Amino acid sequence: MDDFDVRPILESLFFISDSPIRLETLVEILPESNKEAIMEGIRQIQAEYENRSKGIELTEIAGGYQFRTKPDFAGWLNRLKKAKAIKLSQAALETLAIVAYRQPIIRPAIEEVRGVDSGSVLHTLLERGLIKIMGRKDLPGRPIVYGTTRTFLELFSLNALSDLPSLQEIQPPPAPSERTLEEVIPQGKSEEETSKEEIRVNASLHGGEEWDGAEKKE
Numbered sequence: 001m002d003d004f005d006v007r008p009i010l011e012s013l014f015f016i017s018d019s020p021i022r023l024e025t026l027v028e029i030l031p032e033s034n035k036e037a038i039m040e041g042i043r044q045i046q047a048e049y050e051n052r053s054k055g056i057e058l059t060e061i062a063g064g065y066q067f068r069t070k071p072d073f074a075g076w077l078n079r080l081k082k083a084k085a086i087k088l089s090q091a092a093l094e095t096l097a098i099v100a101y102r103q104p105i106i107r108p109a110i111e112e113v114r115g116v117d118s119g120s121v122l123h124t125l126l127e128r129g130l131i132k133i134m135g136r137k138d139l140p141g142r143p144i145v146y147g148t149t150r151t152f153l154e155l156f157s158l159n160a161l162s163d164l165p166s167l168q169e170i171q172p173p174p175a176p177s178e179r180t181l182e183e184v185i186p187q188g189k190s191e192e193e194t195s196k197e198e199i200r201v202n203a204s205l206h207g208g209e210e211w212d213g214a215e216k217k218e
Helices: 007-016 023-029 035-049 071-081 090-102 107-114 119-127 150-155
Strands: 056-061 064-069 131-136 144-148
Touching: 007 023, 007 035, 007 064, 023 035, 023 064, 035 056, 064 071, 090 107, 090 119, 090 144, 107 119, 107 144, 119 131
Parallel strands: none
Antiparallel strands: 056 064, 131 144
């Protein structure tokens, strides 16, 4: 159909969805169109809502697309919803960072890095849907393997794990007696190669105990 305009349909779908919509799902919903036309419609909507006069934006996040409020207006939104900032303890942030950068990872490897028992922290992160059980490792005892979830990507406004900041970007200047994140979370090494000495993780993904970024459209 030459006169078929996909953009208002896409806008309606993004408006009512409470989670990111994948491109593959949009193609299934819109057989009257095609992938190229849908992507062009998405680009046009994104360009329109980049305008400073708009309070929302179309974001590519967690493998899909979603309307989200712009971070600049979070304060007013919290007044309406009386919402509290999502809080994670320092222990939870440390554990989440280790899982994010080292996944798939088992609990003993996490505890080798942190130097303390992490069972209760992992339970909390599982309850909040930020990490998931990916299976079991072929080792004695068949330990559980952990990884992050789509909820983790949504919370931290990431489209994919490749969008995580590099360790150099989030590493604060270390004290003389402390090790850097690159030593704490070595890239490309197995759990068995991680040092067994007690290590303190000195940075979180967002540099603090609270995350108060853009909220999802409800």
